[in-house]
Amino acid sequence: MPELRQSMATKEWVILAVERSERPEELAQPDRPLTEDRPEWEATCPFCPGNEERDLEILRRPAAGPWRARVVRNKYPALQEPGDRLLTFDGVHRQISGVGHHEVVIQSPQHNTCVALDSRTQVTLVLETFKMRCRELAQDPQVEQIICFENHGQRAGTSLVHPHAQIIALPIVPFKIRSRAEEARRYFDDTARCVFCHMVSDELKVGTRIIAESEHFVAFILYAAFSPFHTWIVPRRHEPSFLRATAHEMADLGDLLHRVLRKLYVGLRDPDYNYAIRSAPLRDPGYDYLHWYITLVPRVTRTAGFELGSGMFINSALPEDSAAFLRSVSAE
Numbered sequence: 001m002p003e004l005r006q007s008m009a010t011k012e013w014v015i016l017a018v019e020r021s022e023r024p025e026e027l028a029q030p031d032r033p034l035t036e037d038r039p040e041w042e043a044t045c046p047f048c049p050g051n052e053e054r055d056l057e058i059l060r061r062p063a064a065g066p067w068r069a070r071v072v073r074n075k076y077p078a079l080q081e082p083g084d085r086l087l088t089f090d091g092v093h094r095q096i097s098g099v100g101h102h103e104v105v106i107q108s109p110q111h112n113t114c115v116a117l118d119s120r121t122q123v124t125l126v127l128e129t130f131k132m133r134c135r136e137l138a139q140d141p142q143v144e145q146i147i148c149f150e151n152h153g154q155r156a157g158t159s160l161v162h163p164h165a166q167i168i169a170l171p172i173v174p175f176k177i178r179s180r181a182e183e184a185r186r187y188f189d190d191t192a193r194c195v196f197c198h199m200v201s202d203e204l205k206v207g208t209r210i211i212a213e214s215e216h217f218v219a220f221i222l223y224a225a226f227s228p229f230h231t232w233i234v235p236r237r238h239e240p241s242f243l244r245a246t247a248h249e250m251a252d253l254g255d256l257l258h259r260v261l262r263k264l265y266v267g268l269r270d271p272d273y274n275y276a277i278r279s280a281p282l283r284d285p286g287y288d289y290l291h292w293y294i295t296l297v298p299r300v301t302r303t304a305g306f307e308l309g310s311g312m313f314i315n316s317a318l319p320e321d322s323a324a325f326l327r328s329v330s331a332e
């Protein structure tokens with residue numbers, strides 16, 4: 001019998017229709033080319049060493065010698081600096097000029113790698129680079145929200161295969177982030193607890209949806225996962241902002257993110273995925289009730305009209321089965 005589950009954090013519902021599901025490993029795409037099978041260097045790739053567009057460069061690490069990661073301005077930005085944030089209200093239409101920042105983080109000089117294949121120190125370097133840029137962008141008074149994310153693979157919306165992530169700094173707080181923050185505040189008002197801290201302690205107690213743990217983070221499949229393997233990686237320490245993660249936490253997260261993505265790479269044959277860092281709005285720190293985390297969605301199924309019509313998802317994989325499967329996959 002299918003079952004409906006509700007997320008404690010967002011109040012959103014999902015239909016778990018597991019009768020029509022395959023075994024977890026059947027979600028792998030058997031004939032797709034793997035990241036590691038690409039050439040190490042590609043003459044036409046703008047992100048490969050030797051093809052750098054220096055005028056777009058914001059940061060390289062390390063500053064001298066061969067680089068391990070670079071940050072560049074997006075050549076085709078969704079938002080553009082500089083300029084003033086101009087608000088226009090005209091009847092039912094409202095508009096804000098598209099000021100902000102859109103940057104690309106080139107995660108490695110190597111063309112045929114990804115988080116799952118990189119070393120743990122390389123993953124940590126990239127996470128630290130996100131934080132450095134976020135702290136810098138937060139100084140811009142027009143920025144309200146910063147999103148760091150990675151699109152891996154075609155189904156996840158990437159056009160360039162060289163491993164890269166993006167940072168978008170917005171002049172507004174998106175509706176979904178605002179409504180989730182309000183939900184978390186309501187939960188805090190009702191229970192005097194941070195809903196995310198509560199979820200982590202509950203997941204650890206039950207254990208069936210845990211994928212992996214580290215000293216500072218817990219990775220688990222959501223009880224009300226929207227799609228197969230929909231995962232959160234949540235810091236154990238209550239902290240609303242990614243910008244305040246400690247160096248120790250970043251090193252630990254680099255290790256855990258690598259492990260989780262490695263399990264997906266091995267278990268599902270390099271699936272396409274998106275991950276994003278969810279952090280509190282810059283000007284509304286929500287100290288008691290917001291909690292930063294990483295959300296990770298492998299793109300192993302497609303959404304359709306029902307999702308468009310209802311705003312809710314049908315998931316054909318039981319979260320407990322997906323988690324048990326990933327726990328059994330070696331990340332070595």
Ligand SMILES: [Zn+2]
Pocket residue numbers: 041042045046047048110111162
């Ligand atoms: Zn490349």
Ligand SMILES: [Zn+2]
Pocket residue numbers: 194195196197198237238239289290291
């Ligand atoms: Zn918390």
